Amino acid sequence: xxxxxxxxxxxxxxxxxxxxxxxxxxxxxPVKTREDLSLAYTPGVAHVCKYIAKDEKRAYSCxxxxxxxxxxxxxxAVLGLGxxxxxxxxxxxxxxxxxxxxxxxxxxxxxxxxGDPDDLIGHIRSIAPVFGGINLEDIAAPRCFEIEExxxxxxxxxMHDDQHGAAIAVLAALLNACKVTGxxxxxxxxxxxxxxxxxxxxxxxxxxxxxxDESCIAVKELIVCxxxxxxxxxxxGLYHNIYKYLLGNETNIMHRTGTLADALRGADVFxxxxxxxxxxxxxxxxxxxxxxxxxLSNPVPEIxxxxxxxxxxxxxxxxxxxxxxxxxxxxxFPGVFRGALDAGATQISEEMKIAAAHAIAGYVKxxxxxxxxxxxxxxxxxxxxxxxxxxxxxxxGCVREE
Numbered sequence: 001x002x003x004x005x006x007x008x009x010x011x012x013x014x015x016x017x018x019x020x021x022x023x024x025x026x027x028x029x030p031v032k033t034r035e036d037l038s039l040a041y042t043p044g045v046a047h048v049c050k051y052i053a054k055d056e057k058r059a060y061s062c063x064x065x066x067x068x069x070x071x072x073x074x075x076x077a078v079l080g081l082g083x084x085x086x087x088x089x090x091x092x093x094x095x096x097x098x099x100x101x102x103x104x105x106x107x108x109x110x111x112x113x114x115g116d117p118d119d120l121i122g123h124i125r126s127i128a129p130v131f132g133g134i135n136l137e138d139i140a141a142p143r144c145f146e147i148e149e150x151x152x153x154x155x156x157x158x159m160h161d162d163q164h165g166a167a168i169a170v171l172a173a174l175l176n177a178c179k180v181t182g183x184x185x186x187x188x189x190x191x192x193x194x195x196x197x198x199x200x201x202x203x204x205x206x207x208x209x210x211x212x213d214e215s216c217i218a219v220k221e222l223i224v225c226x227x228x229x230x231x232x233x234x235x236x237g238l239y240h241n242i243y244k245y246l247l248g249n250e251t252n253i254m255h256r257t258g259t260l261a262d263a264l265r266g267a268d269v270f271x272x273x274x275x276x277x278x279x280x281x282x283x284x285x286x287x288x289x290x291x292x293x294x295x296l297s298n299p300v301p302e303i304x305x306x307x308x309x310x311x312x313x314x315x316x317x318x319x320x321x322x323x324x325x326x327x328x329x330x331x332x333f334p335g336v337f338r339g340a341l342d343a344g345a346t347q348i349s350e351e352m353k354i355a356a357a358h359a360i361a362g363y364v365k366x367x368x369x370x371x372x373x374x375x376x377x378x379x380x381x382x383x384x385x386x387x388x389x390x391x392x393x394x395x396x397g398c399v400r401e402e
Contacts, residue, residue, distance in 0.1 A: 016091060021090075021091075021094055022095065022097075022098055023097055023098070023109075027040075048062055056129075057400065057402065059129075060132070060344070064107060064130075065129075065131065065132050066132055066341065067106060067341060068106070068108070068130070068131055069100065069107075069108050069109075069134060069135050069341075070111045070124075070127065070130075070131045070133075070134050071093045071096050071097055071100075071109065071110050071137050072111045072113070072120070072134060072135065072136055072137065073086060073092075073093055073110075073113075073136070073138045073139060074112075074115065074143075075087070075088060075089035075112060075114070075138065076138070076139055076140035076143070077138050077139060077140040077144075077162070077197070078092055078138045079092055079138065079298070080298050080299070083140065085114065086113055090110055090112055092137075092138065093111075094110055096108065096135070096137060097109060097110055099330055099334060100135075100333070100334055100337065102379075103335075103379060103382045104334035104337065104338035104382045104386065105338070106337055106338060106341065116143075117143045117150075120139075120143075120147055121147055121150050121151060124151055124154075125151070125154065128154050128156060132157075132341050133156050133337050133341060134151065134154070134156065134157070134158040135159060135161055135333065135337065136148055136151075136158065136160035136161065136162075137162065138162060139160065139162070139197070140196075140197075141195075141196040141197045141243065142241060142242070142243050144160050144162065145163075145243055147160075148160045148163070155400065156346065157337065157341075157345050157346070157347055157348045158348070159333075159336065159348045160197065160201075161329055161332075161333050162197040162198055163201035164201050164205075164332075164353055165329035165332040165333045166197075166198035166202060166273065166296075166329060167201040167206075167353070168205070168332045168353050168357045168360070169327050169329055169332050169360070169373070170202050170205075170206075170271055170294060170327060171202075171206065171354075171357040171361075172331070172358070172360035173317055173325065173361075173373050174188075174190075174269065175357065175358070175361040176361050176364055177269075177292045177315045177317075177372050179367050180314070180315060180367050180368060180372060181290045181315065183290070183292075185217050185219060186218065186219065187268075188219040188220055188221075188269055189219070189220060189221040189222075189223070189267045189269070189288070190206055190219050190222045190267065190268065190269040190270075190271060191222075191224075191269065191270050191271070192225065192271045192272075192273065193225050193260055193270070193271070193272045193274040193278060194224075194226070194272065194274035195226040195231060195244055196273070198273040198296075199224060199271075199273045199274070200243055200247065202271060203222055203251060204250075205353065205354075205357075206218065206219045207219065207222050207251065209250050216350075219269075221252075221253060221254065222252070223251060223256060223263045223267070224251055225259075225260045225263055225274075226244065229257070229258055229259045229260065229262075230252065230257055230258055230259070230260075230263050231244060231247050231248050231251070231252065232252050233248045233249055233252070234248070235257075260278060260279070260283070261283050261286070264279070264283045264284070265286045265287070266287065266288055267287045267288065268287065268291060268292065269291070269293075270284070270287070270291065270292070270293045270294065270295070270302075271294045271296070272294065272295040272297055272301065272302030272303075273297065274302060275297050275302070276297050276299075276300025276301060276302060277300060278303070279293075279295065279303035279308075280303065280307070280311070281310045281311035283303075284303065284311025284312060285311040285312055289312070290312075291311075291312060291313050291314060292313070292315045293308040293313040293316045293317070294317040294327055295316070295317070295318050296317070296318060296319040298320060301318045301319070301320070305318060305324075314369060315369050317373070324371065325371070326373065326376055327373065328373075328376045330376045331376055331381055332356060334382040334386075335356065335381060335383070335385025335388075335389065336348060336352070336353070336356050336385060336386075336389050338382055338383075338385075338386035339352070339356075339385060339386035339387065339389025339390040339391075339393065340352070340390070342386060342390045343389070343390035343391075343394055343399050344393075344402070345389075345390075345398050345399055345400075346398055346400050347398050348398075349392070349398045351392050351396045352389045352392045352393055352396070352398065354392075355389055355392040356388060356389050359385045359388035360381065360384075360385060361373075362384075363380070363381055
C-alpha cells in the first residue's frame with residue numbers, strides 16, 4: 001500500500017468512527033401531534049393493512065416496497081478481502097446503499113447474514129415481502145450462482161451485482177473500445193483471467209450464452225483462465241465445479257491449453273477479474289495489434305496501465321478511480337435497479353442487461369482511448385440506463401400485472 005492509499009485508509013476509518021456508520025433512517029411524515037401519531041401508527045394504520053391484505057400488490061402504492069431494495073451478503077467475497085464474514089462486510093454494504101440513494105434515489109438497506117446457500121435462500125425468501133428488489137453482493141462463487149438462480153421466482157428483481165454489474169460494464173467498455181480501435185466485436189478473441197462470479201458472467205454475456213436478444217452480438221472466441229491455466233473441455237478436475245465445467249464446454253472452441261501467457265498470444269482483448277501482477281508487457285506484446293486491456297483487479301490490477309501501454313495496448317481500463325477508463329459497477333447497478341423498480345419488473349432479464357450496456361456505451365458520444373466509459377460520478381448515467389432498462393422490461397414482458 002503506497003502513501004496515498006494509506007492516507008485514504010486512515011481517513012476512511014476516521015470517517016466511520018466519527019459517524020458510527022454511514023446510514024440512518026429518516027421519516028417521510030411528521031410525528032409531532034396525537035393526530036400525526038394516529039395517522040402514521042395506530043389506529044389509522046390498521047386500515048392500510050386491511051387495504052393491502054385484500055390485494056398484496058397494493059403494498060407497492062402505499063409502503064416503502066416500491067422504492068426499497070435489500071443489499072444482501074454473507075461476507076464470503078468482500079472487495080478483494082475474501083471471506084471476512086457478514087459483520088465485517090457491513091461498511092461495504094452501507095457504502096453500496098449510499099450509492100443507490102445518491103445515483104438513483106433508491107432506498108437500500110444492508111442485510112448481512114451467515115449460513116450455507118440453503119440458509120441464505122431461505123432467509124431471503126422470508127424477508128422478500130418488504131422489498132421491491134434484491135441486490136446480492138460479495139458472495140463467493142460457486143454459491144453465488146446457486147443462490148441467484150434459486151431466487152428468480154420471487155416476483156421481484158434479483159441480481160448478483162458482482163456477476164452481472166461487472167459483465168454489463170465490461171460489455172459497455174468493449175463496445176466503445178471497438179469504436180475507437182476499429183475492431184469488429186464479432187471478430188474478437190477475448191481472454192478472461194478469473195473464473196469466479198465476474199468472470200463467469202462476463203464470459204456468458206460476451207458469448208451470448210443464454211441470451212436471445214437480437215442486440216447481443218457474440219465475440220468470435222473466448223478463452224477463460226483460472227489458477228491452473230486455460231479452461232478447456234475435458235480438463236482434469238472440472239467435474240468438481242459445474243460452472244467451470246460449463247465454461248469448458250461453452251468456450252475455447254480451438255481447445256487451446258497452457259497458461260495465461262499462452263492464451264494471450266494472438267488475442268485481441270484481455271479482461272482481468274482475478275488478482276494483481278499476472279500480466280507482463282511482453283504478454284501484451286504477444287497479443288494482436290492494438291490490443292485492449294481491461295485489468296480490473298483491485299487494488300492492484302493484473303498489469304499497471306503504463307506497463308500495458310509499453311506492451312502496445314491501444315486502450316487500457318482498470319477498476320481504479322485514479323486511472324482513465326474506470327470500469328466500475330457504479331455505472332450499472334443504480335440505473336438497472338431504478339429501471340426495474342420503475343417498470344414494476346419481476347426479474348432482471350438478459351435483455352434488460354444488454355439494454356443497460358448499450359445505454360452506458362451510448363452515453364459517451366465520442367469515445368477516445370482515454371475515455372470509453374462515462375465518469376462514474378456522472379449522475380446522468382443512471383437516468384439513461386434506467387430508461388433503457390424500464391423500456392426493455394416492458395418490451396420483454398418482465399413486469400408484474402397491476
